[in-house]
Amino acid sequence: MISNPPILQVRDLVKKFGAVVAANDINVDISKGEIVGIIGANGAGKTCFVNMVTGYLPPTAGSIKFEGEELVGLETRKITHAGISRSFQVSQVFHSMTVGENLMIALAIANNRALDALSLMDTPELRSKLDNVLNRYKLNAQKDTTVSALAQGVRKLLDIAMAVVSKPRILLLDEPTSGISVEEKFDFMDIVMGALKEDGVTVLFVEHDMEIVARYVSRVLAFYQGEIIADMPPKKALADKKVQEFVIGKEHHKKKK
């Protein structure tokens, strides 16, 4: 741990919506290659944290440094260029296009900068990359299916695959398993985490499902009312009193979706 300089450095991060404090003085370092699970009850500030790191929401105060570069104030697409990508709780894909077209666009943009975008999109080079992505995310069978006709789980897979084609060094996943059935969730996560491991991506993911957390992460950040109340390995975190009371306890009441 000590030998690795942090890839992401968050300092004194604050976000207020009027009187509501969604992030209260968050400080955290993430090292390269870590798989971090972000847990917390609804409204604890998890998604808000993801939104701030990816530039969707400007923080009220504080600093977020990625490989030493300040991210606060950058537009989302500049942050993508810098090497941080994300998926969404509700998958954000092009619903009237096919899976193949979705990924082609993602690949083309990932390759292109500015005026390159005026060259033809459909090239043999891109096609072979597309096949590669389809294979890795097991989307081959759905290549020519329009997104609006896809099952929820496949959409989420596509959402994540699109986030990864730009070869980010940090990937934030916002509730990857929400909307996915209990029977499918481990298969789904095996595909995703397997593909991500190959690339050596640092992953932060927001998750409600403690089974998933226990199985896939190397470190847990527990959020409560805009603060990190626990930062420890998953086994310890899930046994932690505060975490049980403020995060898991509430979870069991609601048993998400």
Add this chain to the structure above:
Amino acid sequence: MDTFLTILLDGLQFSSYLFIVSAGLTIIFGVMKILNVAHGSFYAWGAYTAAFFIGKFSDMGMPDALGFLIIIAAAVVVGVVLGFIIEQGILKYMYQRDEVLIVLATFGLFLVLEDIILIAFGTDPYFAYQPMALLAAVEIGGITRDVYGLTLIGVATLVAIGCWWLLNKTKWGTILKAVIFDREMGISMGINVPLVYTLTFIGGAILGGLGGAYIAPTISVAPGLGTEVIVLSFAVVVVGGMGSIAGAAIGSLIIGLLRAVAVHELPQVELFVVFAVMAVVLVFRPEGLFAPAKPRKI
């Protein structure tokens, strides 16, 4: 001083007439999220119907005072008949479609209604001066004004008060406001939204018709009437904030007065001024000066 008063009265009269028409447009937009290009046709239909019957009745030797009744009747009949047919026959099937596509559909309707006017009333202009002649003129501060034109200000005030009363003092107003704020919420509250839509559309259409019917005695009612009115009302509604009655009132005043100033002082910029204001508002305050509150969607 005389010029000032003339501009003021001209401006107020023009604002009043804009308000009556735009109030209907903005109510329909507020409740149904439809920017109705065919609103210009309600106006034209109101004008033609009123002018036609005022002329007919006058020819038959009926008292000219009947004209006022005809104006109101024309507005109601046009609003109810056209409003009902259009909402039930066409718009009803479009609510789930894209906002912009609905605008286009109402543009198609506008074209259709414009020509039905020509077929029904012919191309010759109509003059229905009788109600105006009846009220004669009056001297205010050294200038002579038609009383009829001044009553327009009163009618607009009545419409404004009526709308305010309906929205804020009646059960109907509460229902409307709920639907305006959030359609889904309205449905979940058990509101019969389709009925609200039909009635709103008819109500808006009546106001559009009233604008035309009331102005008919002061103008020559000729083809192409609705074409200018609809873009002017768009300007009013955009400036005030789409879907807001108070916005329509302020928008009408701004545009009516500005145009009156332009007509008297710098006629070259008469039209330019109206749309320049519209563009500037859209650029700096796209929701309009008095946009109604919106629910947070995220």
Add this chain to the structure above:
Amino acid sequence: MFNDKTSKFLLVAGLLLILGGAFAPNWIVNQFMFGFSRALAILGLMVLWRTGLVSFGHAFYFGLGAYAVAILDIKLGVTDVFLRLIAGALVAGTAGFLVGFIMRNYRNIFFAMLNTAISMVLFGIVVKTEALGSTDGFAISMSTILGVSPETKYPLFVIITLVGMVAAILVNYYLKTTFGKLTTAIRDNEIRVEYLGFSVAHAIHLKYSISAILAGGAGALMAMSLGQVDPESMINWTVSGELVFITILSGPGNVIAPFIGSLVFEVLRTYAFELAPQAWQLIMGATFLTIIFFIPGGIWSVLEKIGGKKNDK
């Protein structure tokens, strides 16, 4: 790069039309000239339409193009067809590029309305300015081609057809580039495009500028074909409505569609007007409603069905 079916079809069809035009009667040539002039503007609106944007004010650029020709003619005596075309496209394109900085932040109704407002500002200015011809407009002298003044309108028809053909092939290419592919994608989901690392604003700005250039060119060609300009038939909001009408009528499926759609519009209007001069708008309006309701893909989708999807997209 240009060896796809659509480009080849355009090339062959264009050349055949030019050949055929030599033997066609005058009134047919005229219809094609008006139709193809307008089609240029529709091509641009189609690009916006695919992106989910409808401008209810592109008569602004159409009018700028037309009036650029008129002003050049009257003030400087410029009659060359190419100079006129370039001037129209350039004036409108510059205006579109500048307005685009604002327009790229607007969507839906606001985009439609802001365009209307801008076009009506121009309308208001032209109508009230004597120096710009006021409501009467200007007559425009016959166009010359590289110094030669043609006897008939046929040479102008040839040029319009060629310009349309080249423009369609270029737009077709554009639609296959990454920029061009970002049409449906932007319509579907802007957030994703931004997160993929591409500026939606820049993409829309480019599309808007392209549509302005094309509308300006269309206006210039129309002014030359008609031999006159006036605000009512070049700038008023009803002209913008007409352009949108043809766009929907044509359908967004292919760059050939605007040409077919514009021709159909031209024929429809001529016949509707002859058949029932009091009811031609009614016929147009009813057609428009029918398309919106029952044939959202426009004429192109019908042709595609008939052709059994043989044409490439």
